[in-house]
Amino acid sequence: AQTVTQSQPEMSVQEAETVTLSCTYDTSENNYYLFWYKQPPSRQMILVIRQEAYKQQNATENRFSVNFQKAAKSFSLKISDSQLGDTAMYFCAFMKGGQAAGNKLTFGGGTRVLVKP
Amino acid sequence: DAGVTQSPTHLIKTRGQQVTLRCSPKSGHDTVSWYQQALGQGPQFIFQYYEEEERQRGNFPDRFSGHQFPNYSSELNVNALLLGDSALYLCASSPQGGKTDTQYFGPGTRLTVL
Secondary structure: OOEEEOOOOEEEEEOOOOEEEOOEEEOOOOOEEEEEEEEOOOOOOEEEEEEEOOOOOOOEEOOEEEEEEOOOOEEEEEEOOOOHHHOEEEEEEEEEOOOOOOOOEEEOOOEEEEEEO | OOOOEEEOOEEEEOOOOOEEEEEEOOOOOOEEEEEEEOOOOOOEEEEEEEOOEEEEEOOOOOOEEEEEOOOOOEEEEEOOOOHHHOEEEEEEEEOHHHOOOOOEEOOOEEEEEO
16 A cells, blocks of 8 residues: 655745745655645645656646655755745645556645744 | 536435435446545445446445446445545546546535434
8 A cells, every 4th residue: 555644744834935845755666756746725626737757857837846756755845935825724635657557546634834924 | 519518516314214325427438437535535446337337346335336328327336335435526527338448527426424
């Protein structure tokens, strides 16, 4: 079974600064996907960024980027130029790949990010 | 194009009662997954439905059951409610029988068991 661990329960950052969230995972799979989801107070789970395990290049989406270290089973999220709207819970998630796998997500416990003006 | 919708938004029940939660997937999606999110925790996978059958199941008791209709919408039923069932229940839909990494979430149903 896969496990996902987020070791930082809460982080705060000043507006316009950068914050990095940590995530480690444990799996014996070689084909998988990793995700960061954002959950604001509205509760809607929003996909922030995704990474295919077979790709060495780190994914980037505007102000969001990841540092994917496959050997270390580490998948951190960097939020640059933080904005007040980035305040939310952030969840790291794992999905086993392959056609027969179906797309069940395994989530970490989350990191609360507070952006201060 | 409507996204994933869930009803009701909030629900209050008492211990021992039964509850039904509903989910309509995003247009074009045929697979529905349900997750339970306890307060302050990450979502936990309950089960997934495809072609009107339960295809995968997480570590949840048989009190949790579901159904998928021909129009791909889905229901989650919980019998004999316990206080510990209080949580946000999230529905997520996927296209292509769930054989992609794409998953879209609904806004959730907040269930409170008294």
